[in-house]
Amino acid sequence: MKKMLPLIAFLPMLAMAQTNTDSILIKHISDETMRNGKAYEWLRQLTKSVGGRLAGSPQFAKAIAWGKKAMDSIGADKVYLQECKVPHWVRGQNDKVAITAINGKPSPTTLDALALGNTIGSGSKGVTAEVLAVKDFAQLEQLKDKVKGKIVFYNYPFNPTNIATFLSYADAGKYRWTGASRAAKYGAVGMIVRSMSESTDNNPHTGAQEYNDSFPKIPAAAIGLQDADRLWQQCAASTVTIKMVTHGHFLPDTTAYNVIAEITGMDLPNEIITVGGHLDSWDVNEGAHDDGAGVVHTMEVLRVLKAVGYHPKHTIRFVLFANEENGSKGAEKYAEAAKEKNEQHIFALESDAGGFTPRGFSFGVPAQAWGKLNAWKTLFEPYGGSSFTVGGGGEDTEALKAAFKTPVAELIPDSQRYFDVHHARSDVFENVNRRELLLGAVNMAALIYLVDNYGL
Amino acid sequence: MKKMLPLIAFLPMLAMAQTNTDSILIKHISDETMRNGKAYEWLRQLTKSVGGRLAGSPQFAKAIAWGKKAMDSIGADKVYLQECKVPHWVRGQNDKVAITAINGKPSPTTLDALALGNTIGSGSKGVTAEVLAVKDFAQLEQLKDKVKGKIVFYNYPFNPTNIATFLSYADAGKYRWTGASRAAKYGAVGMIVRSMSESTDNNPHTGAQEYNDSFPKIPAAAIGLQDADRLWQQCAASTVTIKMVTHGHFLPDTTAYNVIAEITGMDLPNEIITVGGHLDSWDVNEGAHDDGAGVVHTMEVLRVLKAVGYHPKHTIRFVLFANEENGSKGAEKYAEAAKEKNEQHIFALESDAGGFTPRGFSFGVPAQAWGKLNAWKTLFEPYGGSSFTVGGGGEDTEALKAAFKTPVAELIPDSQRYFDVHHARSDVFENVNRRELLLGAVNMAALIYLVDNYGL
Numbered sequence: 001m002k003k004m005l006p007l008i009a010f011l012p013m014l015a016m017a018q019t020n021t022d023s024i025l026i027k028h029i030s031d032e033t034m035r036n037g038k039a040y041e042w043l044r045q046l047t048k049s050v051g052g053r054l055a056g057s058p059q060f061a062k063a064i065a066w067g068k069k070a071m072d073s074i075g076a077d078k079v080y081l082q083e084c085k086v087p088h089w090v091r092g093q094n095d096k097v098a099i100t101a102i103n104g105k106p107s108p109t110t111l112d113a114l115a116l117g118n119t120i121g122s123g124s125k126g127v128t129a130e131v132l133a134v135k136d137f138a139q140l141e142q143l144k145d146k147v148k149g150k151i152v153f154y155n156y157p158f159n160p161t162n163i164a165t166f167l168s169y170a171d172a173g174k175y176r177w178t179g180a181s182r183a184a185k186y187g188a189v190g191m192i193v194r195s196m197s198e199s200t201d202n203n204p205h206t207g208a209q210e211y212n213d214s215f216p217k218i219p220a221a222a223i224g225l226q227d228a229d230r231l232w233q234q235c236a237a238s239t240v241t242i243k244m245v246t247h248g249h250f251l252p253d254t255t256a257y258n259v260i261a262e263i264t265g266m267d268l269p270n271e272i273i274t275v276g277g278h279l280d281s282w283d284v285n286e287g288a289h290d291d292g293a294g295v296v297h298t299m300e301v302l303r304v305l306k307a308v309g310y311h312p313k314h315t316i317r318f319v320l321f322a323n324e325e326n327g328s329k330g331a332e333k334y335a336e337a338a339k340e341k342n343e344q345h346i347f348a349l350e351s352d353a354g355g356f357t358p359r360g361f362s363f364g365v366p367a368q369a370w371g372k373l374n375a376w377k378t379l380f381e382p383y384g385g386s387s388f389t390v391g392g393g394g395e396d397t398e399a400l401k402a403a404f405k406t407p408v409a410e411l412i413p414d415s416q417r418y419f420d421v422h423h424a425r426s427d428v429f430e431n432v433n434r435r436e437l438l439l440g441a442v443n444m445a446a447l448i449y450l451v452d453n454y455g456l
Numbered sequence: 457m458k459k460m461l462p463l464i465a466f467l468p469m470l471a472m473a474q475t476n477t478d479s480i481l482i483k484h485i486s487d488e489t490m491r492n493g494k495a496y497e498w499l500r501q502l503t504k505s506v507g508g509r510l511a512g513s514p515q516f517a518k519a520i521a522w523g524k525k526a527m528d529s530i531g532a533d534k535v536y537l538q539e540c541k542v543p544h545w546v547r548g549q550n551d552k553v554a555i556t557a558i559n560g561k562p563s564p565t566t567l568d569a570l571a572l573g574n575t576i577g578s579g580s581k582g583v584t585a586e587v588l589a590v591k592d593f594a595q596l597e598q599l600k601d602k603v604k605g606k607i608v609f610y611n612y613p614f615n616p617t618n619i620a621t622f623l624s625y626a627d628a629g630k631y632r633w634t635g636a637s638r639a640a641k642y643g644a645v646g647m648i649v650r651s652m653s654e655s656t657d658n659n660p661h662t663g664a665q666e667y668n669d670s671f672p673k674i675p676a677a678a679i680g681l682q683d684a685d686r687l688w689q690q691c692a693a694s695t696v697t698i699k700m701v702t703h704g705h706f707l708p709d710t711t712a713y714n715v716i717a718e719i720t721g722m723d724l725p726n727e728i729i730t731v732g733g734h735l736d737s738w739d740v741n742e743g744a745h746d747d748g749a750g751v752v753h754t755m756e757v758l759r760v761l762k763a764v765g766y767h768p769k770h771t772i773r774f775v776l777f778a779n780e781e782n783g784s785k786g787a788e789k790y791a792e793a794a795k796e797k798n799e800q801h802i803f804a805l806e807s808d809a810g811g812f813t814p815r816g817f818s819f820g821v822p823a824q825a826w827g828k829l830n831a832w833k834t835l836f837e838p839y840g841g842s843s844f845t846v847g848g849g850g851e852d853t854e855a856l857k858a859a860f861k862t863p864v865a866e867l868i869p870d871s872q873r874y875f876d877v878h879h880a881r882s883d884v885f886e887n888v889n890r891r892e893l894l895l896g897a898v899n900m901a902a903l904i905y906l907v908d909n910y911g912l
Contacts, residue, residue: 031617040656161487163839163895200496200890357813357870359840383619384815384870387837414813414840414870416891434656435872439619 026446039300040434047286047429054283055323056088056254067259076261084333086256086323092247101241113221114206115246122219126245133235148187165415180220181212191220194228199420202226207423219246259320267313274348278324285427293355300441321396335399345406350394355437356413360387365407369456385443482902495752496890503742503885510739511779512544512710523715532717540789542712542779548703557697569677570662571702578675582701589691604643621871636676637668647676650684655876658682663879675702715776723769730804734780741883749811756897777852791855801862806850811893812869816843821863825912841899
């Protein structure tokens with residue numbers, strides 16, 4: 001397109017903006033962020049100089065040091081580390097999942113696979129068995145007498161019709177989360193799951209799973225969509241034998257830290273607003289969207305509130321949580337310490353759904369707060385974040401909500417691309433857009449300002 | 457993030473959807489598109505088998521043949537070509553813009569540059585001259601006595617604070633569009649312009665410019681942002697000499713075609729609704745977002761209306777316009793032919809702002825239509841396209857609007873990434889996301905259905 005005429009299409013808020021203190025301050029926040037925001041540069045540092053950083057790993061220790069130093073540079077009233085114990089799962093050597101035979105004839109074909117987080121490895125000899133392909137748990141139950149000694153392959157698809165792709169993740173994610181033990185219950189010796197994604201590439205998507213201790217712990221891995229489609233067709237036509245060699249294991253829990261910065265409230269220093277994202281990521285990528293974006297969103301909200309000279313009424317805590325991906329021990333520790341100190345937590349906002357262009361927020365708040373929230377919507381329209389929905393905060397605000405009934409919220413960016421990269425090798429810095437990332441921080445800072453000023 | 461709980465955050469429309477015919481049909485359109493949509497595969501064909509396709513070029517002839525064949529395959533009531541004459545500008549050999557000397561000392565440095573569309577080349581010897589760097593037209597006027605014999609470099613920035621990035625394009629685009637002649641007026645021998653972009657790479661962004669016939673026609677080129685920043689600093693500190701060698705020229709106008717498909721209206725076949733995008737693109741890329749997306753959006757709207765068995769009341773025309781980028785001759789011809797036949801055009805919808813996730817529509821409609829449009833907004837909320845703003849259609853609906861006062865609209869996708877790739881080498885298939893692309897067609901088809909059923 002070449003059109004050059006000034007478009008008045010994009011100025012719905014101008015009249016209001018000129019007469020409204022809130023919209024003027026939010027415009028100031030936006031201009032400062034879009035001009036001078038550091039979130040993108042911070043993300044480059046975190047992804048390129050630290051990289052993948054699963055809790056317990058040496059890279060995670062490096063991430064904590066980086067986070068502390070970066071937070072120190074922004075000028076909070078205090079910056080400190082909060083100790084917690086985190087699990088230390090390691091993938092070990094390269095995961096290998098390969099077809100060895102079709103109808104008993106050797107037919108070696110390597111599948112692109114990643115062992116699921118928290119799985120126990122196959123042992124170095126691996127597990128070799130015939131594949132039983134099922135489309136869902138219902139079919140597994142129907143075929144339960146045939147499961148023994150097999151590798152169960154769940155080919156449950158990511159539902160393409162949900163425009164909110166997190167719904168499809170919640171749906172398909174059950175297979176990753178519980179599929180290994182549900183197959184082991186009937187004697188399966190291994191599990192393979194179709195990745196929770198609609199991406200057009202063949203990258204496998206890892207993520208945590210949880211064994212049911214009543215059944216044997218079997219190796220489990222995700223495969224990419226192209227391999228899943230091919231394997232499904234092969235299993236329909238033939239007897240397919242697969243060898244899985246994975247090396248996952250737990251080392252002893254290690255000491256880690258939440259990284260916390262604070263601006264002390266002017267009027268109500270003992271009432272706390274929390275803003276956060278999680279510092280850990282999976283080991284196979286740079287954790288750029290998950291959750292590098294949430295980390296640098298959090299830091300950018302701190303930066304911009306300082307930059308525009310805003311002095312909050314309440315104390316605002318900016319928290320980089322340890323260990324969301326495979327344990328949530330950082331969030332639990334944060335809530336536990338708050339409980340011990342009998343702190344008052346009036347609101348918590350999380351960013352853990354990517355660095356894509358913001359669409360709005362999901363709120364877990366009392367019904368009476370909705371009148372106020374609805375009145376604020378127009379303030380967010382110029383910045384894209386005006387879709388306010390009933391829901392919850394993210395994983396890292398759950399413990400706080402449980403402990404204090406704290407109202408919570410989560411930034412909801414556009415989700416169309418999120419599961420292309422989520423927990424896959426492709427979750428790298430290059431797949432984050434600078435303007436989209438900064439705009440997330442604009443909307444978060446605006447919400448923090450409004451809650452700080454007017455409460456919920 | 458790992459959260460697995462079903463999120464009720466994303467179901468604001470469920471209650472209404474179950475009781476409302478319109479929302480049920482739109483959900484049907486959405487499900488069919490997200491499951492079986494062909495837009496992405498069509499875009500792959502257009503970008504990879506045809507590629508860049510400036511009007512008049514052999515590639516554009518190939519694009520017309522591809523468009524006709526693809527339209528034929530969808531099952532419209534008729535598919536035909538509408539002849540028009542289009543300009544035939546060619547870039548010629550590689551553009552070259554290089555620093556030759558700094559403060560008179562040889563200092564050869566090639567800049568990444570693209571000649572602007574419709575420019576006249578420098579001749580094979582090129583133009584070598586000292587650079588006069590200005591930040592804007594006001595500074596050019598101040599320095600007009602120093603312009604003679606120089607190459608003027610406009611370093612006007614793309615305003616980062618506009619969340620609607622098309623505003624920044626309208627603002628900065630004046631330098632590309634008119635900057636050469638405004639410099640030539642004072643004796644400049646060449647023009648270089650900072651690309652209209654905020655991308656983090658150094659790709660130059662071409663696009664049309666228009667000479668003022670009162671002044672000499674000088675060569676003009678765009679350079680990437682990193683080169684622009686460096687050149688600006690060098691010019692502030694030193695005397696910089698640059699050599700421009702460009703080869704642009706016009707060949708005789710050629711015959712081209714709009715590709716048109718039609719579904720004949722059941723009730724009001726003589727009242728016409730137009731849906732379109734432009735088939736031409738710049739020569740330096742694959743024209744994936746600009747405007748391959750609009751082309752395949754148009755085709756997908758046709759496909760999905762057929763697939764869900766919708767029989768429109770009005771005749772719907774699906775138009776792939778020839779020559780938007782450097783002449784708009786396709787759109788002019790379409791309006792001219794309609795005028796000759798005394799057709800009734802009740803609505804025209806264009807997609808020419810990229811294949812990114814949809815945010816809404818910009819409308820150029822009579823004031824009394826807004827009551828109806830506002831009532832429709834909630835129908836678009838589940839699909840992301842509910843931001844309805846006052847504006848216009850796109851470039852290709854302008855002539856129709858001028859001829860018939862036809863109400864017009866344009867799809868407004870999220871614009872944060874658009875100018876990263878717009879008119880640059882990076883506007884390629886790989887930078888289009890399948891779900892985002894399809895979702896644009898969902899929203900367009902929903903709007904066409906509503907206008908067809910209820911009018912404006």
